[in-house]
């Protein structure tokens with residue numbers, strides 16, 4: 361089952377210096393700049409963006425291409 365997080369959350373860009381470690385936390389999400397998909401930075405369920413750049417499960421996000429990710433803060437709409 362695919363959940364479109366954009367329907368539930370409003371995402372705002374975070375200040376982030378390219379090349380520094382990505383922030384993570386309960387209200388932080390990763391936006392894939394290849395396919396525009398969004399997954400949690402601490403995914404508790406199996407998650408993946410459309411192109412497979414971002415995957416995760418068990419509270420850990422796995423990123424293939426870190427320069428193709430934007431950290432964003434998610435707030436429930």
Ligand SMILES: [Zn+2]
Pocket residue numbers: 392393394395396397409410411412413414
């Ligand atoms: Zn993607």
